[in-house]
Amino acid sequence: HDLMAIHPYNPLEDPYSLYSHSLRNIDELCASIVRSHRETSQYRVEELHALRWKLFNREEIQAYQSKSVDEMWQHCAIRLTEAVQYVVEFAKHIPGFRMLSQNDQIALLKTGSMEVVLVRMSRLFNTENNTVFFDGKFAGTEVFKSLACGDLITAVFDFAHGMCALKLTEQQIALFSALVLINADRPCLEDKGRVQRVQRSVEFGLTHILHRDNQESLMHKLYQRVAVLRSLCSLHMEKLRWFSQRYPLTAHSLFPPLYKELFA
Numbered sequence: 456h457d458l459m460a461i462h463p464y465n466p467l468e469d470p471y472s473l474y475s476h477s478l479r480n481i482d483e484l485c486a487s488i489v490r491s492h493r494e495t496s497q498y499r500v501e502e503l504h505a506l507r508w509k510l511f512n513r514e515e516i517q518a519y520q521s522k523s524v525d526e527m528w529q530h531c532a533i534r535l536t537e538a539v540q541y542v543v544e545f546a547k548h549i550p551g552f553r554m555l556s557q558n559d560q561i562a563l564l565k566t567g568s569m570e571v572v573l574v575r576m577s578r579l580f581n582t583e584n585n586t587v588f589f590d591g592k593f594a595g596t597e598v599f600k601s602l603a604c605g606d607l608i609t610a611v612f613d614f615a616h617g618m619c620a621l622k623l624t625e626q627q628i629a630l631f632s633a634l635v636l637i638n639a640d641r642p643c644l645e646d647k648g649r650v651q652r653v654q655r656s657v658e659f660g661l662t663h664i665l666h667r668d669n670q671e672s673l674m675h676k677l678y679q680r681v682a683v684l685r686s687l688c689s690l691h692m693e694k695l696r697w698f699s700q701r702y703p704l705t706a707h708s709l710f711p712p713l714y715k716e717l718f719a
């Protein structure tokens with residue numbers, strides 16, 4: 456598998472083993488998830504804020520719009536795959552993730568990595584002008600016109616807008632991303648019980664920080680966002696099937712191997 460190298464099991468590193476359960480506290484769990492998010496987040500929020508004024512100009516937008524459908528799909532598939540690779544790194548440092556079987560790690564990433572990319576995309580979103588940081592500048596929906604999937608782009612931008620409205624802190628985004636990924640209800644899990652234990656600890660961590668931030672009412676809103684994420688991902692899969700039927704050669708030979716492994 457391209458996805459990751461398996462790590463040997465070490466009970467001392469397992470936050471759910473008898474050794475460490477009583478030692479590790481919830482603050483430590485949250486701190487490692489937040490650290491992992493920070494170290495794999497591609498761009499820091501302050502960095503993005505400083506770049507807010509950098510918009511694509513008319514000629515640059517024109518250049519994206521005059522790309523062929525398959526050229527633009529390939530381009531976005533590469534960008535999306537880069538973002539997924541950072542999410543894989545993030546996952547590996549969620550306490551408990553590496554103690555799952557390799558098959559279960561892959562099953563969680565197959566269904567969850569795209570969802571986490573979309574959660575993270577809201578950090579790159581400017582609600583003032585509905586643009587997202589893409590290829591070094593802020594891009595509106597018109598930049599993605601030649602993908603020929605306007606409904607998906609609109610839905611993705613709406614989702615980012617809705618996430619921004621929640622005004623989450625980086626810590627809340629980190630814990631929410633971990634919760635999106637570690638979901639015991641995903642299909643094809645070998646050891647559902649083990650995933651459930653990790654999921655409960657992450658849930659507990661998120662509850663803990665929301666309580667600390669005096670924002671417990673966010674929990675309900677976050678679970679509503681999860682339902683939207685599911686529908687966005689099935690729309691993405693639907694568009695990919697449409698694209699692969701039309702442009703089988705591009706989909707087969709020019710898409711990144713990891714993109715094919717995850718979504719094909």
Ligand code: MHQ
Nearest residue numbers: 528531532534535538576587588589602611691
């Ligand atoms: C970047 C920021 C970024 C910006 C835009 C064609 C295809 C593979 C899928 C994001 C359908 C389109 C894109 C906007 C759709 C899923 C596209 C539309 C990381 C990548 C990311 C998040 C792009 C990912 C792919 C998105 C969501 O730093």
